[in-house]
Amino acid sequence: MPEPKWHMIKPDALEWHDADDGSLVLHRSTGETHYFNLYATFILRSVKETPQTEADLLRHIAEQLGEEVDEAFIKKIRGQLWNFEEMAMVEARET
């Protein structure tokens, strides 16, 4: 069975305001505006650009941010992905 990939549910549903200290994102589907720090912004942007498995995503983010893929790092990224999932922005699916 292929490993599920993280996708944006509706990439067009997000309106971005990017800034040096993070971003504000309007989620048109819910009408809510969210503030994301640079870290969270980078994760969400990565999923938007390329749907990826969790393992690929961890590798990609660690490479880009110069971090090590240790337990704390995995926990942090997973937690953030689950937050995005709860906001109905991303989902993991087997395609």
Place this chain on the structure above:
Amino acid sequence: MKVSELSANALKQAARDGLTLSTPPFITRIQTPIDTLQRSIAHMYGEFDVVGPDEVPDFLVRVDGTGGVRRFFRKQCMAYIDVETPFIPLPDDLSPLMLEQALNWSVAVRTGTYLVFHAAIVAKEGRALLIPGASGQGKSTLCASLVASGWQLYSDELTLLDVETGLVQAHPRPISLKNESIQAMQEFAPDWPFSASYGGTPKGTIAYMLPRRADLEAAGQLARPVAILMPAFKKGVEPYLEPMAGANAFLQLIVSSINYGSFGEEGFLFLSDLVKRVPMATAHYGDNAAGVALAEEMMAADEG
């Protein structure tokens, strides 16, 4: 005709039946049988124009006594907006505060056409300075200081922004001052008219600095927001501006807005653009004159 041109009896009768005032851009009808409030309206709204009873008001505010046993030992009043009453009763002698509270609530909640911010706003030659800030940060005092220094009063409490034109609308009303800032403003603007002081409120003592006739006559004007200043008053602080930008600036504006959520994407795109165009800073200052100087500095940046 101005309110101050009504005889005491005419005002009393009008207040009982419904006194309709021009409070641009709105028409407001105030109805009250309470003597204290009638006298206060004569003073605080003396420069406002009375309009005919046939004008359809945007807001109808009734301030009346409450029932119950309590009225026998301390009279209380309550404001009703049409038939709603989202307020808690106040003693009769604080009825002028009840009226101000009810008028602010009406503008904030019932004004669907404007993006409304909990922010003071003043202007000069069509260029407006927004002063957002939570209660107690010095928003109204800075606004009052600027008005006493020649700026036009748009509002000390609620900024009305038209997202289609990007312009702010003046809605001048008495400026609410609290505790130490009352005396500070009376010293800063000794010739200015002020209301009576009202003690024993949940926020301490409150008094109002009254708008000039010139502010009311210019109330139909619109201005372009060119700077945003968050006041951070602290006695003894050396004045300086701390620039604010990016996501934090955007976030501060969302927090200051009362009805941002109801504007959806239009509101988001408008604020996103505003934050990119308009400089924003926190003003640290320890006295009124220093606050005015920092505001002038912000506006000068736009001229440059």
